[in-house]
Amino acid sequence: xxxxxxxxxxxxxxxxxxxxxxxxxxxxxxxxxxxxxxxxxxxxxxxxxxxxxxxxxxxxxxxxxxxxxxxxxxxxxxxxxxxxxxxxxxxxxxxxxxxxxxxxxxxxxxxxxxxxxxxxxxxxxxxxxxxxxxxxxxxxxxxxxxxxxxxxxxxxxxxxxxxxxxxxxxxxxxxxxxxxxxxxxxxxxxxxxxxxxxxxxxxxxxxxxxxxxxxxxxxxxxxxxxxxxxxxxxxxxxxxxxxxxxxxxxxxxxxxxxxxxxxxxxxxxxxxxxxxxxxxxxxxxxxxxxxxxxxxxxxxxxxxxxxxxxxxxxxxxxxxxxxxxxxxxxxxxxxxxxxxxxxxxxxxxxxxxxxxxxxxxxxxxxxxxxxxxxxxxxxxxxxxxxx
Numbered sequence: 001x002x003x004x005x006x007x008x009x010x011x012x013x014x015x016x017x018x019x020x021x022x023x024x025x026x027x028x029x030x031x032x033x034x035x036x037x038x039x040x041x042x043x044x045x046x047x048x049x050x051x052x053x054x055x056x057x058x059x060x061x062x063x064x065x066x067x068x069x070x071x072x073x074x075x076x077x078x079x080x081x082x083x084x085x086x087x088x089x090x091x092x093x094x095x096x097x098x099x100x101x102x103x104x105x106x107x108x109x110x111x112x113x114x115x116x117x118x119x120x121x122x123x124x125x126x127x128x129x130x131x132x133x134x135x136x137x138x139x140x141x142x143x144x145x146x147x148x149x150x151x152x153x154x155x156x157x158x159x160x161x162x163x164x165x166x167x168x169x170x171x172x173x174x175x176x177x178x179x180x181x182x183x184x185x186x187x188x189x190x191x192x193x194x195x196x197x198x199x200x201x202x203x204x205x206x207x208x209x210x211x212x213x214x215x216x217x218x219x220x221x222x223x224x225x226x227x228x229x230x231x232x233x234x235x236x237x238x239x240x241x242x243x244x245x246x247x248x249x250x251x252x253x254x255x256x257x258x259x260x261x262x263x264x265x266x267x268x269x270x271x272x273x274x275x276x277x278x279x280x281x282x283x284x285x286x287x288x289x290x291x292x293x294x295x296x297x298x299x300x301x302x303x304x305x306x307x308x309x310x311x312x313x314x315x316x317x318x319x320x321x322x323x324x325x326x327x328x329x330x331x332x333x334x335x336x337x338x339x340x341x342x343x344x345x346x347x348x349x350x351x352x353x354x355x356x357x358x359x360x361x362x363x364x365x366x367x368x369x370x371x372x373x374x375x376x377x378x379x380x381x382x383x384x385x386x387x
Contacts, residue, residue: 014327020334021346029341030374032290032367036231044233048264051271062263066249069266076273077237081222082213085245088266090257092199092236093124095223097132098251099238100160103193103221109159110134113151113187116141117169118162119197143170148182152189161187163219164197165204166315172200172360174314177208184218194218199225199236202277203315206284220244226265229280229316230272233265279365283316286370287363291318293372294361297379298322316363324386326350326357332385333359336378339385344378 011019025031025038036047052058056069063070070088078086089095104110112128114121116138120128128134137156139146145167163183166172175183187194196219198204201212208215216222221240226232238248252258291308298306307321322329326349337343345359352358 014330017327017330017334018348020338021330021348024334024337025343025346027341028337028343028346030366030370030378031343031346032370033346033362033364034366035362035364037227048233048268048271051275052267055270055274056267063261063266065258065260066262069263069270073266073269074237076270077224078239080212080273081216081224081239083216083222083239084242086237086239087245087248087252088262089236089238089252090234090259090262090265092197092223092225093120093127094252094255094257095236095238095248096120096162096195096197097127097134098248098255099195099221099223099240099244100128100134100162101132101251102244102247103160103195104134107159107191107193109157109192111156111158112136112160112162113139113146113154113158113192114162115139115146115164115167115170117143117167118164119168119199120162122169143167144173145175145179146183147179148186151183151186157190158192160193160195162195162197164199165201166317168200168317171309171319172313172315172317173310174204174207177210180208181218193220195220196222198222199228200315200317202229203280203284203317206281207314226269226272230269230276232268232272235262235265235269280316282368283363283365284313286368287313287316287318287361289372290361290363290367290370290375293375294320294379296372297376298383300376301380301383303383318361319358320345320361321352321356321358323355324357325355326352328387329357329359332382336382336385340381342378342381344375344382 036044056072061068074086074088100112110133112134114136128136137158139150139154166174184194201224204215205212221244224237226235291313295308305323309319329349333345347360349357349359
């Protein structure tokens with residue numbers, strides 16, 4: 001037996017399904033989303049080479065330690081969000097630690113109130129406490145944003161309220177505009193500052209029916225990502241008052257975020273703001289068409305229980321819950337793609353509970369080609385392959 005075959009045999013069933021999923025995605029004729037990050041290096045570089053001349057003068061000198069194209073990106077973000085200034089960061093994890101560390105120094109309170117499902121609590125290995133000397137308290141673990149009453153009645157003092165908008169782990173959910181304004185007012189009544197974890201804030205304008213700058217104006221500071229929705233290579237920005245941003249630049253250096261040259265990432269972010277940002281509202285609206293068709297398809301297929309959450313998506317991303325083990329659903333999704341070229345559920349399936357699987361559905365440009373009937377037909381083909 002060859003070394004390659006032996007390695008293949010040693011892989012777990014989950015790893016084998018993951019490899020098949022990636023291969024099926026590359027060759028699929030139809031998907032609901034095909035983000036640039038899934039492409040080859042050559043495809044990514046070619047896409048940037050095509051887009052870059054329209055967003056920045058390529059005859060300008062390359063950036064060094066945050067000048068040039070990086071400064072242009074920072075100015076663009078500040079203008080979009082209506083803030084005095086913005087600073088580029090290599091990661092959102094760093095940006096948010098720096099922002100909240102700066103606020104802690106100003107308020108005198110290192111306690112950050114947030115949701116139990118917020119990104120720092122779930123995905124960052126306790127970085128707030130381990131690295132930045134911050135202490136987190138959880139306002140709620142309910143699958144929604146905290147309420148104004150929960151903020152007002154919380155039994156401990158805190159210096160900052162951090163709101164993840166939308167809250168991914170709860171299903172990319174957002175509060176209503178009225179609920180959000182009341183939340184911010186409740187925090188300010190307690191003399192706490194409000195920081196928006198706006199990694200996906202760009203696509204919230206449809207739900208709130210407000211422009212970005214009006215949404216951002218509620219917060220004392222805002223973090224945004226350049227790759228989650230805008231298809232950039234990476235990177236993030238912290239936006240807010242000029243004095244806060246200038247202090248954040250100092251801490252960025254101390255945290256190791258003063259990178260020598262960042263022009264590929266900065267150019268890709270500018271391209272995302274130019275190309276993807278205007279398209280996001282159409283993705284959100286079509287996600288609602290897809291979600292409704294999924295619900296109809298599951299009903300027509302006679303599944304005993306299925307849930308699309310939220311029923312009307314707040315953004316272009318939402319969850320699907322089905323009454324099968326996640327391994328069964330993952331295998332079925334991959335097999336449908338391999339046999340038909342249609343990859344309805346291209347993201348991984350996770351365990352949502354005993355006999356329950358959950359996956360995330362994302363609708364981007366590729367998904368705009370799907371009609372409601374296309375979705376219902378794909379659901380029927382998927383359900384027919386379930387054991």
